Amino acid sequence: MLTRKQHELLVFIDQHLRQTGFSPSFEEMKEALNLRSKSGIHRLITALEERGFLRRRAHRARALEVVRLPENVGKTPTAPATAAPASLGSPLGSPVGSNVIRANFNSAPAANAAAAAAAAVVQLPLYGRIAAGLPIEAMRDAGASVEVPAALLTGGDHYALEVSGDSMIEAGILDSDTVIIRRSDTAENGAIVVALIDDNEVTLKRLRRKGNSLALEPANVRYETRIFGPDRVKVQGTLVGLLRRY
Template identity: 45%
Template sequence: MLTLKQNQLLNFIILRIEKYGVSPSYEEMCEELELKSKSGINRIVKSLEERGYIERLENKARAIAPRKHPNGQTYNSDVINFKDKFINKHSHSLIKNLKPQKDQIPLFGKIAAGTPIEAISNYGEYLDVPSSFLTSEDCYALYVEGDSMIDEGIFDGDTVIIDKKTNINNGDIIVALIDNEEATLKKFRKKGDSIALEPANKNYKTQIYGPDRIVIQGKMSGLIRSYN
């Protein structure tokens, strides 16, 4: 799992490449992450490179190429030629005509990343998402409300993609339905018969429940963020 700054920078690099066909400069990265020093950006870039999320293309200015999305899915692009290691000089015009394959998934409403809120199931809305974001055919989307998961790079206003058909392990970020009434997005921990729902924000406390009170409705497999 990426840190908050790693997640933020990787999303920014992907956004700029898909919009302009070129990776952002270090000055632009500093401004986006509100850092004063390029050395701080260089450390984050190096950590992303070491973990296989990006690749720095040799002998190319401003050439940082994403290899994976923040959720770990492979990043596929018609702009970056990984085989020959260059960013296409016509990439800006290619982006305008590029029509990535997209699928529609149900948008069920809001999920609390904070105090649990009443479960919402709005089956009348659908969301277009890139096919590469989907880990199975049984995914759905939820808007995030709250800040209890910010240390995992999940912010208020984000949209999370949830996969219902997946195995759940300790440390996974899940949608938990509590007492069949309230839904929340938290990290899952199980010890014995107890289930802990852990926040990723020191201002919130871990909540412990018996297994009969929790229904797991899926595991987070992706995140979508809008930059205005």
């Protein structure tokens, strides 16, 4: 049996993994469950681990794996017809009764498949910190790679790139983040791209088409938008994901 909060947390983690390919941070989980402290999240995760619903993957930041889901996942938790005796109490000190739901301890194949897909990882080539003066291929270290959740990747070739600077912070991209780039020489208007300028400067910016010109927009009011003729800018890939270590 799971308490209501345990159920809510498990469903939130599962949905976050499906949508992003990586587990949510403790802060995101705290806000989603409207809890006052992260210690409550830690206790809930520990309880879910003990019941076999969650697994922590060692030596990886923010790495939670959903092993199985309650049988009524996706539905609003409801009280069981018969409340458990008051003397039983929940492991976390929560009352057992109206806020307890029953879980299906027989792992469903679909849930197992979803958990396996979320846990799958691939190795991508890791380029150095993006900097002026080097085309993207010249930045590659043949021996460097990064482990990336497979769910982050779409069709095509991908590579990882370490971000330098704060020009994209308002888009949630911080200095030292690792961005996942899908290799492409075209991009939709408004996409965040890796752009090669004049064949020697590489930058990560939002691409805007303005008439016959191309604008590379930062996501930081301290930086100015740069506008170029179409023959001066070559798209080298589009942003599809981001990794961050805490």
